[in-house]
Amino acid sequence: xxxxxxxxxxxFEIRRDGFESCLGEIASFLEQAQQKKWFATINxxxxxxxxHRPNFRAALNAADWLVPDGVGVVLASWILGGRIRQRxxxxxxxxxxxxxxxxxxxYSAFFLGASEDTLTEMCRRMSKDWPxxxxxxxxxxxxxxxxxxxxIEQMVKSVNAAQPDVLWVGMTAPKQEEIIFRMxxxxxxxxxxxxxxxxxxxxxRVKRSHPVFRRxxxxxxxxxxxxxxxxxxxxxxxxxxxxxxxxxxRFKLIRRA
Numbered sequence: 001x002x003x004x005x006x007x008x009x010x011x012f013e014i015r016r017d018g019f020e021s022c023l024g025e026i027a028s029f030l031e032q033a034q035q036k037k038w039f040a041t042i043n044x045x046x047x048x049x050x051x052h053r054p055n056f057r058a059a060l061n062a063a064d065w066l067v068p069d070g071v072g073v074v075l076a077s078w079i080l081g082g083r084i085r086q087r088x089x090x091x092x093x094x095x096x097x098x099x100x101x102x103x104x105x106x107y108s109a110f111f112l113g114a115s116e117d118t119l120t121e122m123c124r125r126m127s128k129d130w131p132x133x134x135x136x137x138x139x140x141x142x143x144x145x146x147x148x149x150x151x152i153e154q155m156v157k158s159v160n161a162a163q164p165d166v167l168w169v170g171m172t173a174p175k176q177e178e179i180i181f182r183m184x185x186x187x188x189x190x191x192x193x194x195x196x197x198x199x200x201x202x203x204x205r206v207k208r209s210h211p212v213f214r215r216x217x218x219x220x221x222x223x224x225x226x227x228x229x230x231x232x233x234x235x236x237x238x239x240x241x242x243x244x245x246x247x248x249x250r251f252k253l254i255r256r257a
Contacts, residue, residue: 007082010245012042012060015067016077016084022067023096026191030097030107030165033190038063038180040194041090043070044242045234046173051241056174059181063194067093072239076246090195094168094202097193098130101166108134110162110189112155113170114199116140121203137162141171147179155179156186167192170199 005017005025015022029037040063050057060066067088068074077084101107109126111119119138126135139158142151159167167189169176176194184192200206 006066007077007084009073009076009080009082009084010047010249011057012047012066014042014073014077014084015065015088016082018086019088019092019096022065022088023093023100026065026093026097027100030100030191033165036184036187036189036192037065038184038192038194039065039067039093040177040180041067041069041088041196042073043068044072045070045238046177047245048238048241049174053174055178055181059174059177062181063177072242076242079246079250090193091198091201093193094195094198097166098133102130102132105132107132107166108136108162108164109166109168110136110159110164111138111168111170111199112141112159113168113176114140114203118199118203118205121205122199125202125204136164146175152179152183156183159183160186160188163188165190168198169194170196172196 005015005021006013007016008014026039040060042060046056046060050060068077068084069087069089071087074084074087076082098109101109111122114122119140123135123138126133137158139155141147141155144151147155167180167187169180169192171179171194173194173196176196180192180194197206
């Protein structure tokens with residue numbers, strides 16, 4: 001990472017330069033790519049999970065672009081005297097990079113994650129929204145808490161056979177970050193992105209929060225109200241853990257970086 005564009009927070013090097021700058025750097029890299037790089041997001045929940053999941057922590061630290069996905073990270077930066085002022089989500093990068101790729105006929109994308117029905121609907125919409133982007137392929141992985149070596153091998157073969165420029169992985173954290181971290185050395189792609197629920201959003205399977213709530217940093221609240229059984233732990237367990245660690249760092253009782 002470019003240290004001039006990042007800041008350290010609770011052991012992670014997080015982008016602080018905002019969406020336009022981050023997207024521009026990814027797009028520029030894609031044009032000139034001579035190596036593989038990847039993108040991930042961090043929020044209070046992923047921070048809390050990383051405390052007891054070393055592989056996930058290692059994956060986040062290995063990401064070439066780790067961006068602040070969540071108003072909690074923006075607030076924490078302010079508390080700690082940092083300069084992060086804008087939240088950047090996986091969907092932001094997904095849509096923004098596709099707009100860039102659409103301007104040329106030279107790019108292709110592969111989608112890994114979600115159900116076959118969701119992937120089929122995504123491809124249908126992609127052909128209308130970004131017709132210049134070649135859909136290299138899709139892969140719906142088995143629904144498991146952890147993937148076997150055989151699962152990983154099959155995913156790698158499927159992606160490499162399709163030879164995409166961009167690989168989007170749409171699963172839940174920490175699974176998606178860990179799988180990119182594990183697979184990337186074997187993949188023949190220019191760029192990979194962990195983008196969470198965007199596959200379901202884009203395919204229309206799950207309705208995304210209104211832009212007003214996103215601008216206000218309240219997308220988490222809308223999602224909590226819609227899916228309380230699945231998301232309550234993120235808000236009422238992970239959130240307080242993150243806040244507590246930020247306060248400890250603020251008063252120098254634990255390291256900020």
